[in-house]
Ligand code: SF4
């Protein structure tokens with residue numbers, strides 16, 4: 001056909017058939033190794049072979065730059081480079097035919113003009129650059145449950161989607177535990193070991209989970225089953241053994257920022273969470289689940305705005321409201337299995353209200369209004385001493401919402417806010433910016449703790465003595481309530497005072 | 504204009520064309536994060552208007568745009584920076600003092616989703632009702648309709664003009680140039696008048712967003728591909744671009760397809776601002792779409808506030824040389840792939 005000869009056509013992956021399923025490995029990436037290992041369990045249960053891409057490394061940035069057009073944001077460059085590196089390694093090992101036939105890459109996308117939606121354009125440049133245009137790359141929209149890749153080899157079904165949602169929840173909850181415990185562990189390395197052990201246990205549970213039904217019955221089972229909660233109870237019993245010392249006075253640093261960058265753990269964001277811990281901070285990591293919750297609630301808010309124009313408004317509201325409610329309910333059930341040590345998901349309506357004077361909630365992309373909402377929420381509710389905001393170099397939306405924070409800081413000059421631009425190759429600069437604000441956060445954490453001691457009349461020694469008689473207090477899974485202080489040590493001291501009957 | 508006139512607003516004042524001076528004098532220091540020049544330029548415009556005799560400053564957050572591709576693409580969203588920059592720059596004006604209030608100017612920045620016809624009047628009304636006493640939702644909805652009518656009128660005229668240009672090219676067997684850019688590159692302060700430079704050499708210039716959309720013309724250009732099942736309609740871009748969310752990007756892609764097919768467009772000029780994240784993923788596909796048919800492609804990238812007058816002149820001269828040299832061949836080659844020239848073009 002003449003037209004085909006001289007006009008450019010976009011990349012279209014070859015079909016992936018059902019028969020190929022057992023021989024083909026699905027490559028995927030973009031989250032922490034914990035989330036990815038758990039996703040692997042979910043995929044394997046559905047009969048797919050899978051392999052996460054290797055951890056992002058500094059070299060991926062340079063590799064990415066080589067393949068994609070100039071001016072890409074830092075996450076795209078990293079992830080494109082990571083894919084390129086993986087494909088090159090596989091090609092070396094298994095030859096060109098091996099890569100093309102034995103592997104395919106799946107990326108989740110399709111939610112907007114910049115975020116994810118166009119990642120795959122860059123990935124296509126990678127395939128062209130490597131002369132691997134026959135390699136299959138699929139862009140899937142997770143929110144469209146019935147979507148499948150051409151050929152039917154890859155089907156997004158209800159059981160698979162729920163498996164992935166639980167993988168995400170598990171990954172988030174274990175990460176939350178990890179960051180809440182590690183700074184206080186008595187035996188160095190015990191948290192990391194436990195994280196590995198827990199992830200393996202949960203991977204097994206996901207891999208062997210029963211498949212009950214296909215549509216609505218599957219939904220009901222996944223929402224109400226005790227299967228996933230029980231798995232976490234097992235995990236909790238393991239964590240019971242870890243001993244912590246919560247009297248270490250540390251500033252609490254909440255991480256916010258662009259989705260990929262804030263959830264990432266590796267060279268892609270200068271390993272900033274680990275670095276902060278090394279510098280003496282306790283980090284509050286951002287769960288992936290918040291992002292999904294945001295998307296669900298945005299639908300609800302949009303619907304509310306359109307009240308009066310939408311047919312069957314109340315029915316639709318009820319439907320979305322129920323989804324939002326069930327989502328939170330499931331997350332909270334899982335948290336409870338870990339004695340509520342992981343943080344609850346923030347109330348999306350509150351975030352929206354807090355951000356309202358500064359950022360319109362319908363401006364989506366990056367973190368949208370959540371960037372401001374979360375910072376204010378953490379500050380006003382004394383959740384953290386400081387906010388570390390990770391801004392990708394070259395990001396479209398993030399730079400705008402970070403800019404809007406200027407007015408917030410004008411109104412709340414006390415809010416410790418460190419916007420860190422992540423370029424991928426300028427960590428010294430990023431660390432030193434962060435360090436400046438961290439020093440102030442440390443001072444505040446210390447002052448706060450001293451204030452608690454003064455208020456309660458306790459000394460560190462008193463607390464130590466009390467701990468001797470109550471060894472359960474030093475368990476990692478012991479829940480310390482929030483007494484209105486940001487710091488763990490401060491709340492802990494308050495709690496002891498309460499137990500001693502001093503307040 | 505149509506919208507405000509319908510509301511009975513007596514005087515409408517616009518800011519002047521973008522310029523380095525405007526940005527330096529009124530905009531600098533208002534943006535707290537590094538960004539592309541068009542966003543920075545907005546600060547200059549807002550600052551300039553604050554110094555005019557006005558009582559209401561209207562800066563919409565344009566979320567989605569009306570686009571002739573709507574219905575053929577996933578969405579018609581604006582660049583996230585375009586929609587969000589208003590909140591960013593507002594913060595720059597407000598962080599130290601209440602600058603709008605001090606000058607007695609009400610600042611109104613409604614959320615404007617052109618692609619949501621019911622919500623558009625509602626959002627506009629909610630943000631304007633405080634400042635235009637007695638304003639009703641019905642009145643606003645009517646004004647929105649008037650606004651759309653004015654916009655359609657303007658677009659129709661522009662498309663007719665483009666067709667006129669193409670007919671002139673056919674009649675005189677002369678090539679034309681198509682510009683692929685963002686709409687604000689028409690502003691001489693952002694696009695640096697690069698399109699004008701080509702006109703001085705006698706090349707008519709077409710803009711991608713005002714190309715003629717007449718059925719007979721599109722039938723001539725695209726029907727073979729529709730029959731072959733490659734695309735479903737004239738406006739389908741899924742054969743070359745698989746994630747069609749952004750209105751401007753979609754139109755740029757469609758413009759590139761159009762240019763690759765229309766014989767008399769022998770050269771395409773791509774303009775792009777410094778650090779434009781929206782353009783970035785499109786660079787290679789757009790170039791490939793254009794060049795795959797033999798059409799010449801030239802890119803002026805990284806445009807910012809500094810006007811590169813000298814180097815632009817030299818580049819334009821070189822490009823003109825190539826256009827003069829190859830245009831006739833390109834026209835012939837492209838014509839040979841299409842059926843007989845439609846009679847409507849030969850008038
Ligand atoms: S949100 Fe920013 S960093 Fe993330 S994909 Fe979009 S432009 Fe890139």
Ligand code: SF4
Pocket residue numbers: 396539540541542582583584585685776778779780781782
């Ligand atoms: S389209 Fe590009 S130049 Fe325009 S505002 Fe967006 S990022 Fe900036």
